[in-house]
Amino acid sequence: GAGVSQSPSNKVTEKGKDVELRCDPISGHTALYWYRQSLGQGLEFLIYFQGNSAPDKSGLPSDRFSAERTGGSVSTLTIQRTQQEDSAVYLCASSLASAGRGTDTQYFGPGTRLTVL
Amino acid sequence: GQQVMQIPQYQHVQEGEDFTTYCNSSTTLSNIQWYKQRPGGHPVFLIQLVKSGEVKKQKRLTFQFGEAKKNSSLHITATQTTDVGTYFCAGVGDSGAGSYQLTFGKGTKLSVIP
Numbered sequence: 001g002a003g004v005s006q007s008p009s010n011k012v013t014e015k016g017k018d019v020e021l022r023c024d025p026i027s028g029h030t031a032l033y034w035y036r037q038s039l040g041q042g043l044e045f046l047i048y049f050q051g052n053s054a055p056d057k058s059g060l061p062s063d064r065f066s067a068e069r070t071g072g073s074v075s076t077l078t079i080q081r082t083q084q085e086d087s088a089v090y091l092c093a094s095s096l097a098s099a100g101r102g103t104d105t106q107y108f109g110p111g112t113r114l115t116v117l
Numbered sequence: 118g119q120q121v122m123q124i125p126q127y128q129h130v131q132e133g134e135d136f137t138t139y140c141n142s143s144t145t146l147s148n149i150q151w152y153k154q155r156p157g158g159h160p161v162f163l164i165q166l167v168k169s170g171e172v173k174k175q176k177r178l179t180f181q182f183g184e185a186k187k188n189s190s191l192h193i194t195a196t197q198t199t200d201v202g203t204y205f206c207a208g209v210g211d212s213g214a215g216s217y218q219l220t221f222g223k224g225t226k227l228s229v230i231p
Contacts, residue, residue, distance in 0.1 A: 035221075040226075042223035043205065043207075043221040044221075045221070091160070093160075105162045106150075108159040108161070110159050
């Protein structure tokens with residue numbers, strides 16, 4: 001079946017502009033995660049959704065970052081007034097369910113490479 | 118907060134040599150997962166360990182979870198060029214709060230020289 005998809009695959013924007021990144025999780029997966037991966041670095045947790053609610057927004061680096069999920073499916077990550085340090089690959093992952101323990105396998109999308117000039 | 122440290126950061130081996138990466142958590146983990154990311158690709162799940170002292174094998178890969186559930190290792194026997202990539206460990210804390218959050222190590226980048 002279809003895996004996690006993300007769009008766009010690449011985004012180049014100018015400093016100060018807003019960007020919107022989209023994630024389509026695997027159908028039926030109730031848990032959705034956003035991560036950021038800077039060049040050569042590990043994965044930085046941003047936010048987690050269980051259904052449409054986001055129990056944990058602690059990883060969002062600033063108030064310029066927001067995310068929403070509608071219908072328990074598609075999620076969008078919005079970065080307002082982008083800065084050069086926002087340049088990274090933004091990865092989305094979904095899992096079948098999370099009984100509050102994060103034990104389910106996470107399936108990652110291909111990521112969106114964001115470059116802020 | 119919970120921290121997961123992974124060493125080494127880089128490892129270059131000759132094809133056929135063994136490889137090991139180590140993962141250490143600042144807090145007790147409820148479980149640990151391992152992922153592999155090929156160059157230019159996204160992380161792909163390899164395995165999950167849950168029990169204290171657990172050892173699991175996948176062909177040439179051996180995964181261990183420490184007795185105290187604070188450390189883990191991945192060992193590859195007789196590396197092949199297809200093993201090239203970055204191996205990440207990711208742990209879930211056992212403290213209740215934030216227990217759905219996977220904390221990733223920075224990864225070990227493996228290069229295999231043919």
